[in-house]
Amino acid sequence: MAVRKFFRFPGIGTGNAGYPVVPVLGLFFLIFLFVPAVAAISPTFTGIVPASGSTAGGTSVIITGTAFTGATGVTFGGIPAADVTVVDDTSIAATTPAYASAGRVNVVITTPNGTVTAFGAYAIYPAPAAPLPANNPGIVAPIASRSYTMGFPGLSYTVTGNNTLVINKSAAQAAGATVTMYPDRVEVYQHNPSGILITFWGNDFTGDEGNLTGPVSHAVFLTDPLNATLAFGNVTGSVQATLPALTRPVSIGVAIPGNLSADTLYRFEKIFASNYLQINGVAYTISVKKVNLANAPANITFTIPASWVDQRGGNEAVRITRISDETGMPEMINTTYEGLDAQGNMIFCGDSPGGTSLFGLLTLIHPFAVNAHHHFFSYRF
Numbered sequence: 001m002a003v004r005k006f007f008r009f010p011g012i013g014t015g016n017a018g019y020p021v022v023p024v025l026g027l028f029f030l031i032f033l034f035v036p037a038v039a040a041i042s043p044t045f046t047g048i049v050p051a052s053g054s055t056a057g058g059t060s061v062i063i064t065g066t067a068f069t070g071a072t073g074v075t076f077g078g079i080p081a082a083d084v085t086v087v088d089d090t091s092i093a094a095t096t097p098a099y100a101s102a103g104r105v106n107v108v109i110t111t112p113n114g115t116v117t118a119f120g121a122y123a124i125y126p127a128p129a130a131p132l133p134a135n136n137p138g139i140v141a142p143i144a145s146r147s148y149t150m151g152f153p154g155l156s157y158t159v160t161g162n163n164t165l166v167i168n169k170s171a172a173q174a175a176g177a178t179v180t181m182y183p184d185r186v187e188v189y190q191h192n193p194s195g196i197l198i199t200f201w202g203n204d205f206t207g208d209e210g211n212l213t214g215p216v217s218h219a220v221f222l223t224d225p226l227n228a229t230l231a232f233g234n235v236t237g238s239v240q241a242t243l244p245a246l247t248r249p250v251s252i253g254v255a256i257p258g259n260l261s262a263d264t265l266y267r268f269e270k271i272f273a274s275n276y277l278q279i280n281g282v283a284y285t286i287s288v289k290k291v292n293l294a295n296a297p298a299n300i301t302f303t304i305p306a307s308w309v310d311q312r313g314g315n316e317a318v319r320i321t322r323i324s325d326e327t328g329m330p331e332m333i334n335t336t337y338e339g340l341d342a343q344g345n346m347i348f349c350g351d352s353p354g355g356t357s358l359f360g361l362l363t364l365i366h367p368f369a370v371n372a373h374h375h376f377f378s379y380r381f
Contacts, residue, residue: 043067043111045118052123052274057098061122063109064091070112076122077105099124102273125266125273144228145255148196150221150246150293152177155188157200157219157246165200165219167212181205181212195224196252198243219243221252225303228256230284233305234345237286241298241356252356253289260285260360268321268360271330277319280365281312288356289325295355301338302361303345312363319364320350325357 045065053059063074069089074081081094092109099105104120154171158164165186172179178189186205188198198221205214221243225236237256260282272279283304300320309315315337323330331354338347348361 040113041067042114043071043109043116045107045109045116045121048107048118048121050274051121052125052270053096054270055099055102055124057096059096060093061096062087062091062093063107065109065116066090067113068092068109068111071109072112073110075108075110077124078108096122102269104276123273123276125269143230143256143258144226145253146194146223146226148190148194148223148252148254149192149249150190150196150198150252151249152190153249155246157216157243163216165202165205165212165214165216169207169210169212179212181207186212186214191224197222197224198246219246223252223254225301226254226256226286228284232283232308234343235284235305236301236303236345238301239286239288239298239356240301242296244294244296248292250293251291252293253287253291255287255289257285257287264323264358264360267323267328267330268362271321271332272362272364275332277364280317280363281308283308283361283363285358285360287358290356295326297354298352298356300350300352300356300359302348302350302359303341304348304361306340306344306346309346309363313365315346315348317363317365318348319362320348321360321362322350322352322354323358323360324354 043065044067045063047064049062049064050059053061067089068086068091071084071086071092074084074092074094076096077099079097079099081097083093083095085093087093102124105122105124107118107121109116109118152171152175154168154175155177156166167179167186167188169179172188176190176192178187180187180189184201184203186200186202188200190196190198198219200216200219202214202216205212207213219242220240222240223238225238227234227236229235235256237254239252239254264285265282268282269279283302286300286302288298288300302320309318318335318337319332320335321330321332333350333352335348335350338349341347350359352359
């Protein structure tokens with residue numbers, strides 16, 4: 001006959017000396033009831049690359065985070081993404097949908113263990129009106145333009161590669177150039193008819209009745225302001241840049257277009273959106289073209305009536321944006337407010353390490369759906 005074993009527990013039921021009788025199988029059943037369940041891990045969001053795209057959609061993105069295994073869907077602003085693929089537990093590939101308007105939207109990832117919402121994580125900018133050209137943006141006919149000629153036969157700088165300046169004074173006079181020597185520099189001002197000032201820095205220049213010579217530490221040129229009258233008032237633009245060499249006459253073309261092309265506006269909007277910003281207004285653009293001159297770091301100066309700036313957020317809202325001649329890519333360059341000129345117009349300067357090209361003076365509105373800890377002043381797309 002089989003023998004059944006029993007355990008006794010104090011204080012429950014009956015049995016010898018008040019101990020209940022519990023079969024061994026019952027003991028294992030009670031232990032099973034007290035095993036805790038493993039908690040499900042909720043998904044998290046850490047980033048998305050790229051973080052912006054056009055209203056046309058079709059942008060391939062990678063979303064990173066945790067606990068993505070088994071994800072069933074991704075939405076951008078409530079619109080389902082296409083081609084959603086769970087790469088692994090920490091990343092998802094997807095294609096963005098089309099949108100009716102620009103702005104910032106939430107990205108929502110749905111998994112078997114819950115959803116995660118990344119608020120305002122994706123920026124949408126307007127789609128271009130036409131396919132983008134390979135490099136230079138379209139520029140409409142200017143309302144003001146000027147060509148600045150720099151250099152003349154008889155002036156050479158670094159012609160032998162040793163940073164030496166040689167100026168024939170008779171040739172300078174024949175070219176209508178004014179040459180002035182100071183203890184720390186030589187200034188050459190040419191005006192035929194547009195004025196441009198070339199400054200050669202150094203402290204060991206010598207001169208006689210025929211020539212002026214000496215070693216140069218660095219050289220820069222500055223164009224006289226180009227003036228234009230726009231609907232909101234008079235504006236000016238001027239260019240200052242490093243001069244790497246001057247062995248033959250070169251020219252600088254500066255123009256203020258009368259209108260903003262759709263493609264240029266698209267590029268400006270694109271760089272603003274990628275930095276969580278939105279354009280409030282575009283004042284005007286300045287196009288700078290060079291002939292026989294190597295590219296070098298430059299500084300661009302805009303002046304504009306204070307009334308236009310005050311109506312669009314004040315001087316702190318102003319940004320200068322550049323579109324590269326070489327790549328067509330936009331960038332927001334370091335912008336400073338320099339005060340007022342003699343006519344009461346505001347002066348803004350932008351530092352462009354990438355050199356000259358197309359520049360725009362814009363204002364921004366309050367960043368849309370952006371965290372308060374974001375601070376921007378110098379930007380690159």
